[in-house]
Amino acid sequence: MTSQVRVSPSLSLTDFWWLLPGLGLVVLMTGAVVRSLAESGWANGLSILPVVAGMAFVVGLVLALWQRLSNWAAHAVALVVGWVWIVQQVGPLLDERLVSWRDRAVELTIRLISWGRVLASGGRGEDIVLFVVALALLCWWLMYLTVWTVVRQQRLWLMIIANGVVFLVNYTYVLPKPDLEAIVFITGSLLLLVYQHVMQRRTVWEAQQISYPDLLPLQAMWSATIVGVVLIAGTAVLPAQIPPDQANQTWEMIRAPFRAVRAAWEDAFSTI
Incomplete structure (x- = not known):
């Protein structure tokens, strides 16, 4: 079992410089997921998703660096801030007569209660605004928790899987891809997996007072980048033509776990 590395109570300038590559990779990875959702065209108003994710990045970074704050307290603060920010961003999608944040929050709360009652009675949700809110909350927690874990x-790796599942589901159904x-x-x-491994080894080396090159993170990331480029380029030479029967069988096997989720999602937001 992989040991869990704990951060030190204080963050030195050196630690901060070591942290920057990981944060940049979070922007690339989770940012790609958020952008794919924002550009999917599932509904009007999804352009707020990058703004929501951007604030989640800042909140996640601040709370994760605040070492005196317990995990549950930090997540509770993130929940409150996230709701406040999302309500503010969703405001233009609501009735223009709802000018204050309080009015918008009350309106969304009423809609959520009504939506829950409809689903509980076996009905199907048809509120497109709540669909946007649901995706905004999803993007908020994806970005926040990914920054937190870094x-x-x-x-x-759990957050990489979570990001991957969201991206794969969206990629499966959206057009164009x-x-x-x-x-x-x-x-x-x-690259994030490589970064995490390097950071874990660095903690072990420092605990054992083992010296290591100052440019080790850069060298490791550069090597991983080369390997990644080679792997991606290698896929270009793979056979482009696959027998239809084999392709359909493989595709159906991959899609099977997502069908139940899709059915529940369509019941919740039947207008999508």
């Missing part, structure tokens, strides 16, 4: 050096975002996501996620 700064606190926790189980980053966000191929550029897919390349950015794959590259960012692979």
Whole structure:
């Protein structure tokens, strides 16, 4: 079992410089997921998703660096700030007579209660604004928790999987396919795994007072980048023609786990 690395109570300037590559990779990886959702065209108003994710990045960084704040307290603060920010961003999608934040929050709360009652009675949700709110909350927590795991050096692979699942579901059904975002996501996620390994080894080396090159992170990231480029380029020479029967069988096997989720999602937002 991989040991969980704890951050020190204080963050030195050196630690901060070591942290910057990881934060940049979070922007690449989770940013690609958010952009693919924002450009999906599922509904009007999804342009707020990058703004929501940007604030989540800042909040996640501040709370993760605030070492005296417990995990649960930090997540509670993130929940409140996220709701406040999302309500503010969703405001233009609501009735123009709702000018204050309080009015918009009350309106969304009423809609959420009504939506929950409809679903509980076996009905289907038709509120497009709540669909935007749901995706905004999803992007908020994806970005916030990914930043949190990078700064606190926790189980980053879980957030990579979470980001990957969201991206894959969106990629499966959206047209046109966000191929550029897919390349950015794959590259960012692979480099994040390398980054986490380097950070874990650095902690062990410093605990054992083992010297290491100052440019080690840069060298490791550069090597991983080369390997990633080679792997991506290698896919270009793979066979482009696959027998239809084999392709359909493989595709149906991949899609099977997502069908139940899709059915529940369509019941919740039947107008999409």
